[in-house]
Amino acid sequence: MRKLMGFCACLMLASLIGCSTFKQPSEQEKLNVSEMTSDMRTWALGRGLIDLPANWTGGGDVKLYYGLDANHSTVEVQVVGEGVTQQRFDEALQERASRIAAIKNPRLNNVSMLVSARGETRQRIMLQYFESTEVPDTFVHEFHLLVDDAYVMLRAESYNGNIAPVVARLKKLSKEIFKVAAPNAGAGFALGPIVIRSNHDQEIATFYFAPPASDVALEVYINALSPSETKSMGARAEEGAQIFLAGDYENLRTRKITLAGMPAEESLIGFSDDTHRQILFGGETYRDNPSLSRPFMSFSLSAGGIESRPKDPNAVVDLVRWTLPDFASFGYELPLWQQPEDPDPVNPSLTDYEAMAVWDAILKSVRIRFNSVAPTADPYAHVRVPSAEAIAEGKRVLDELLATGPDGQPWKPEPW
Known part of the structure; x- marks a missing residue:
């Protein structure tokens, strides 16, 4: 009987931790996480706020909708x-x-x-x-x-x-x-x-954040009035992995969470090919009453793959190139034969433990600002x-x- 109970306990533990192997973090991993999460910068994020490691930079854009019918x-x-x-x-x-x-x-x-x-x-x-x-x-x-x-x-x-x-x-x-x-x-x-x-009446936005010269990137998609997904994120992640990764992936963690005060779910996976390994974390909100103050929010953190190039600290940011209409952008791009080759893909610069710890710290910080939706037109x-x-x-x-x-x-x- 004791052996049977022990075997059942092992099965329960395995189900709780998913398909990943439980491993105690090293002291260096703990130190790295502490350095990344002890100094966080607050960013305004749509109707909310988010805390990110201090050296991360980012930006985004939003499309505002006036009217919700075909004539919007x-x-x-x-x-x-x-x-x-x-x-x-x-x-x-x-x-x-x-x-x-x-x-x-x-x-x-x-x-x-x-x-x-x-x-x-x-x-x-x-x-x-x-x-x-x-x-x-x-x-x-x-x-x-x-x-x-x-x-x-x-x-x-x-x-x-x-x-x-x-x-x-x-x-x-x-x-x-x-x-x-x-x-x-x-x-x-x-x-x-x-x-x-x-x-x-409606706002749809995308934000991008990343540390300097890194393979790590965070994307946030906000759609105020979009209905929540009917199928769980874990099920969709598994279906996508089966199709695009041929089942060659690791389920690091899948669970229900609270995000920005709303019910949410996360799915964390890792996958490899012959050249490198990548991790992809996703999280999104679920709610029955969409509004500007209860938006659909989707977070995606990736690590591994293509590493961004270091930026010249003395370079002046271009204020024209990236926003020109296509017909006026001639001359900015080098011919294909003069463009540098894409760098080789790299393994994640973060261990699974480090990535999950940073991910947890970021998602726990997301909150909707008090009175972010004014009941009347702004008097100023x-x-x-x-x-x-x-x-x-x-x-x-x-x-x-x-x-x-x-x-x-x-x-x-x-x-x-």
């Missing part, structure tokens, strides 16, 4: 850079406008793809250009803002010549964006150093209305900034 409209918001001076903002806009203006639209008698550039102040400039050379009445409208030292870009499209409502929405939204410190973000959707206090959304002097100065500076196009001919931005 959207605005994309992206933080292009932080610590941006007025001079760098001016230079980036000049390069962007020149590159777009240099491209001609062959379907419309080779007119410039850049339709207009309008300035309210030096910190608030709107560009309008053709979305492509294929559709003559579809335009892209970009509102470029310098909010303190944060360079923010708003982007929306108009169709069939219906331009005025899009421009009006961008103007209104531009006055609802504020620079904040993460713990004091208050009401609104937080995106890095800014908070968006807009009365929109109008405080940055520019004066007549500021408008005049903005027009003068913008005229000088964009006075000459790439062909040497002057083209002038229109006033508001």
Whole structure:
């Protein structure tokens, strides 16, 4: 009987720890985890907050939806850079406008793809250009803002010549964006150093974080009103592993958890091929009452595979390249035969214990900010209305900034 009870106990233990082999962490692993998790930085994450190791960096973008029916409209918001001076903002806009203006639209008698550039102040400039050379009445409208030292870009499209409502929405939204410190973000959707206090109906965002020059990466996907998955994450992870990994994977841990105050589930797996090993951790929330303050949140941590290259500490961050429309990005990418070869894949720089400990610390820190959803319109959304002097100065500076196009001919931005 005792042998039978011991055997049953072993089976229960095995079921609790999954398919992984129980192993006590070494003292070095404990020290590494302590160094990574004892100094954490708080980031604003949509309607919530998250703590990450202090040396991690990241960013993201969000698409705001106005209306939930077939006639809804959207605005994309992206933080292009932080610590941006007025001079760098001016230079980036000049390069962007020149590159777009240099491209001609062959379907419309080779007119410039850049339709207009309008300035309210030096910190608030709107560009309008053709979305492509294929559709003559579809335009892209970009509102470029310098909010303190944060360079923010708003982007929306108009169709069939219906331009005025899009421009009006961008103007209104531009006055609802504020620079904040993460713990004091208050009401609104937080995106890095800014908070968006807009009365929109839906928000879908993606955030990316990683340590410097590392094989480790964290991705966070937020969809406020998306319904929860009906099939458990563990079951979907197993199905995906069977299909894409041919069953060659390790189930490190699968369990139900609480994430941002909501029921959630996690699935942690490791897998290998002939060249290297990788780990992939996933976690997501489940809730019956989706809302802006109870969003669907999906977290994915990966380690192993391709390692990011070290960044030059003296390099100036490019404020133009990654956000240009495709038709204006010619010349940035090297020809295929001149591009460096992809580096060889690497094994995870974190042990399973280290990765799981960091993962646990990160997920436990995620919380929804108190009063992150304002019951009424933000009362301070109008405080940055520019004066007549500021408008005049903005027009003068913008005229000088964009006075000459790439062909040497002057083209002038229109006033508001």
